[in-house]
Amino acid sequence: MTPPREMFVSGYEKIEAVYIKEVKLGDLAVAGLTQVASLDPTITVARRSDKVELKVDGKDRTGFTTPAEDDADGWGNLTADVLVAARAVSPQLTAKPNEDVYDAFFAGALAKLDGFSRYSTAAEAAENRASREGFGGIGITVAVEKNVVRIVSVMNYTPGQRAGLKPDDVIAMVDGKPVAGLQQDQVISMLRGPEDSHVNVSIIRGGGAPFVVDITRAHIVPETVTYERKGNVAYIRLYSFNQNTADSLRKEMLHARQDIGAGLKGYIMDLRGNPGGLLDQSYEVSDLFIEHGRIVSTHGRIPDSHQYFEARPGDIARGLPVVVLVNGDLGVGRRDRRRRDAG
16 A cells, blocks of 8 residues: 555654754654664665665665755655555565554654654554543443453443443443453444444343443543542542543542541642643643742744743642652653553
């Protein structure tokens, strides 16, 4: 399949426009193409003067004239041309799905930037968007364990809660189709759907007989904040930053004060494993505790990238101690979750 040239052109344009330091697009292109070539040991890609050369078994196959370093359109088209030529001479590359080739290319290209730049596949991008902005679903989290689909948690004020679903319920069928043996992503896809649409879920509870629940899907924004009482201390976990995080934290802080009462000694804010998310929500969360001064600012090579976030008066902790837990290794924050928000 011919690579979509506009994807590479757009990628180079975005990097060129928003990356803080000026980058040489040619370096990114060659690094990415070299990574793709590594999928077939007989293929090599190298830059020589004003040419990008494709070799097979060490012999020149063809050369491509390089554009100017800042020519995103030119480098996008060159990238597509080299990939087409490489696949034409390499059965190994031809057999690879397009997504595997793109993954290899962007892994190589983005490695020239920094440790925080990464490529998301179409499926990953869709899941990340759902985590930030929500999706049509029923408001449960599931885990697949030994071919059994188990409900891990049920979100408050969601169709799943209103339908009476409970943690440890086992899902046997969705819309009359058995789910035993399916992958987690397959089950999630069955449970999600357009808002106001219906889904029939067959439930087994406590080893009893299955019963069917008809549930109307709604817009679900995944929970990112949980509260647990630890003696006279409020333990609050922040899993990520989506569009509801600041409001959710405000509610859980209020819940903690009501739950523990006058004996409340302080808060533990656990951000370990938090992969990040929306910048405005991280600012809003910080602003709940910081009473004055600049919280954070962003700067780039274009005027629209300059932003300043100032604190507003008020401390939701009311002066009580707050302990924040973070990973010792920044790389640990990468998301690796076996449980997924299903709907």
